[in-house]
Amino acid sequence: MTTGPDLVEGDRVELTVGAPAHGGHCVARLGGEHGRVVFVRHALPGERVTAEITEVHKGFLRADAVTIHEASPDRVEPPCPYARPGACGGCDLQHASGEAQRQWKKAVVEEQLRRLAGLSWDVRVEELPNEAGRTGPDSSGLLGWRSRVRYAVDAADRAGLLKHRSHEVVAIDRCRIAHPAIQALDVLKLEWPGTDAVAAVATTGGDVAVLSRPASGGGVLPPDDPADGTALGNNGQVRVSGPEEVTEVAAGRRWQLPPDGFWQVHPAAAQTLAAAVVELLQPAEGEVTWDLYGGAGLFAGAVAERTHGRTTVVESSRAGVVSARRNLADLPSAEVVEARVEAALSRRRVTGPVDLVVLDPPRAGAGAKVVRSVAEAGPRAVAYVSCDPASLARDIATFQGLGWKLTTLRAFDCFPMTQHIECVALLEPAPESAVEPTSEPAS
Numbered sequence: 136m137t138t139g140p141d142l143v144e145g146d147r148v149e150l151t152v153g154a155p156a157h158g159g160h161c162v163a164r165l166g167g168e169h170g171r172v173v174f175v176r177h178a179l180p181g182e183r184v185t186a187e188i189t190e191v192h193k194g195f196l197r198a199d200a201v202t203i204h205e206a207s208p209d210r211v212e213p214p215c216p217y218a219r220p221g222a223c224g225g226c227d228l229q230h231a232s233g234e235a236q237r238q239w240k241k242a243v244v245e246e247q248l249r250r251l252a253g254l255s256w257d258v259r260v261e262e263l264p265n266e267a268g269r270t271g272p273d274s275s276g277l278l279g280w281r282s283r284v285r286y287a288v289d290a291a292d293r294a295g296l297l298k299h300r301s302h303e304v305v306a307i308d309r310c311r312i313a314h315p316a317i318q319a320l321d322v323l324k325l326e327w328p329g330t331d332a333v334a335a336v337a338t339t340g341g342d343v344a345v346l347s348r349p350a351s352g353g354g355v356l357p358p359d360d361p362a363d364g365t366a367l368g369n370n371g372q373v374r375v376s377g378p379e380e381v382t383e384v385a386a387g388r389r390w391q392l393p394p395d396g397f398w399q400v401h402p403a404a405a406q407t408l409a410a411a412v413v414e415l416l417q418p419a420e421g422e423v424t425w426d427l428y429g430g431a432g433l434f435a436g437a438v439a440e441r442t443h444g445r446t447t448v449v450e451s452s453r454a455g456v457v458s459a460r461r462n463l464a465d466l467p468s469a470e471v472v473e474a475r476v477e478a479a480l481s482r483r484r485v486t487g488p489v490d491l492v493v494l495d496p497p498r499a500g501a502g503a504k505v506v507r508s509v510a511e512a513g514p515r516a517v518a519y520v521s522c523d524p525a526s527l528a529r530d531i532a533t534f535q536g537l538g539w540k541l542t543t544l545r546a547f548d549c550f551p552m553t554q555h556i557e558c559v560a561l562l563e564p565a566p567e568s569a570v571e572p573t574s575e576p577a578s
């Protein structure tokens with residue numbers, strides 16, 4: 136066992152593990168309170184573990200807990216044999232009970248809000264219904280939810296999942312968090328010559344599709360992300376089986392999109408998030424809405440059903456724009472603008488006045504420029520849907536600097552067994568004393 140400053144990959148250290156941090160690990164320190172920071176995976180807060188160093192960086196180390204000397208009462212046996220150090224990197228939290236996973240995510244969101252937005256907020260992480268995941272031998276709702284899975288193909292042409300922070304492909308028999316219809320496919324039994332990735336999609340409309348990406352497809356694949364709603368990251372793919380267009384059902388409507396078009400990954404997420412957006416915004420008849428980063432039009436459709444008013448979707452991907460135009464064709468006052476949000480707002484392709492804005496950016500967040508443009512347009516409320524609490528907190532800080540206030544925050548466990556979390560925040564302009572927080576700022 137080594138503790139000194141010359142640690143290298145593969146060395147083992149004994150540690151007491153501290154609080155969870157953003158990124159799927161807990162924080163520990165080597166050599167006391169002010170010692171070197173170690174981000175430890177496969178551990179839980181309070182545990183005494185032996186951890187193997189996996190990466191050495193200037194200011195911190197990464198490690199995997201390989202022996203647990205004092206286990207947390209929240210520790211459980213991971214249901215998947217590949218969810219362990221050195222194996223599949225798809226899940227971060229299989230060793231924690233469902234309740235402990237939600238407590239972990241609550242701590243991460245609260246920490247990001249405190250650190251990046253200066254907010255002390257009491258977050259509650261809500262479970263999603265998961266009928267698909269409750270019908271098999273497991274009834275926890277923690278498995279069987281992943282409706283988009285991207286497998287990587289190894290040098291022997293076999294599909295598998297990637298190791299954590301690596302391009303190494305781990306052979307698996309099946310992915311336990313995948314939708315049962317995806318687990319039933321023979322993708323993992325076949326050989327995939329000339330292919331670098333295979334994606335499987337199972338929708339709420341009952342469609343199942345398989346796509347592959349030729350090895351010559353160009354560009355490096357983005358990291359495998361259980362929370363990514365585009366199975367192959369919108370790279371040039373080939374349809375192997377299933378329909379050209381798949382159907383999803385949510386918010387009282389049917390949605391058509393290509394199998395690789397963006398859609399929320401958990402089968403209950405689109406419905407849950409659309410309901411949350413409507414509940415927070417309280418759309419009124421005739422109100423004007425922008426749905427920025429609108430995808431196939433989910434939130435625009437849900438809000439426009441209430442407002443019957445002018446609704447503008449801004450979306451940059453061609454596939455998303457085509458889907459949104461068709462999906463919203465029955466709403467005469469809906470318009471879909473094909474553009475990057477930054478450009479659409481700065482070049483005034485989309486202009487106010489506007490009453491309601493939905494912001495649902497990718498992981499990097501909307502950014503200060505977009506937030507400023509939105510605030511300047513003067514909506515009465517913004518619903519910010521986010522898959523990254525850090526970028527959400529940064530954008531909330533920008534809103535606060537412009538005199539806006541976070542008034543409600545709902546957090547949903549849309550990605551069980553993984554570190555990922557989805558939040559829906561309600562932001563409103565705060566003319567002195569007019570806006571009172573409606574829920575859960577910590578006292």
Ligand SMILES: C[S@@+](CC[C@H](N)C(=O)[O-])C[C@H]1O[C@@H](n2cnc3c(N)ncnc32)[C@H](O)[C@@H]1O
Nearest residue numbers: 397428429430433450451452475476495496497
């Ligand atoms: C998190 S998804 C949300 C989609 C949709 N709101 C939903 O829930 O189904 C983000 C969407 O933003 C699109 N996008 C990414 N960057 C963009 C940008 N700079 N401007 C406009 N759209 C963008 C992506 O193509 C994707 O459809």
